[in-house]
Amino acid sequence: MNLEKQIYTRKSCRKYLDDEIDLNLIHDFMNRVKQLNEGVNYHYEILTLDDVNNHNRFSAPYYLAIFADRKENYIDMGFIFQQLCLYLQSIGIGNCWVGIDAPKEKSSDFVISIAFGKSDDFTRSRDKFKRKHLSKISDMGDERLIPAQLAPSAINMQPWYFKHSADGFDVYQVKHNILKRQIVKKWNPIDVGIALAHMYVANEDTFEFYKKTDFENIKGHTYVGSIKI
Structure with a gap:
């Protein structure tokens, strides 16, 4: 499997x-x-x-x-x-x-x-994914984040952001404008969890999730935790 x-x-x-x-x-x-x-x-x-x-x-x-x-x-x-x-x-x-x-x-x-x-219609080729560039979901493009990049999300909003840390990444949820929040507010945390699931599956032996008290506050984002991979 x-x-x-x-x-x-x-x-x-x-x-x-x-x-x-x-x-x-x-x-x-x-x-x-x-x-x-x-x-x-x-x-x-x-x-x-x-x-x-x-x-x-x-x-x-x-x-x-x-x-x-x-x-x-x-x-x-x-x-x-x-x-x-x-x-x-x-x-x-x-x-x-x-x-x-x-x-x-x-x-x-x-x-x-x-x-x-x-079903006989549940897969697709890699070039059919419509996702944000890696530089848009992190503080610097990092191919280790491709599993998160490819995660599904409500109306394809991809509300996750990864900031490099000394031992992995700090993970944030993007805050949206009022209209978008009304539509997907409930589902955005689920979406972030989905992206983290992809990071775990791709790094099963080394993945660790934890929460810091000294994380950086980023305008327009909410800190949700940190990961080691």
């Missing part, structure tokens, strides 16, 4: 087949998934299309609904479940983060859903 390879070919899947999936594969993977911060309280449910209020132009046979008790944990949700997305792709299951498709049974701790299902 090579999850890093999936980073360079992943495509947000919007075309699904009706084939059944062995859902135990998901549960088995989630039992060994890497957490960004230990002890985060969350859970997930696997639903079918009939259980979801679908507002997208596409639909999937399955939806994974994610729940967390605190908004501070949203970055962890991106980190944890992007690993699952890469795993699903590695076994031929397409997937897509969907922010507006929620369970019909409302719950105050619902965060976001992931549509998934068998």
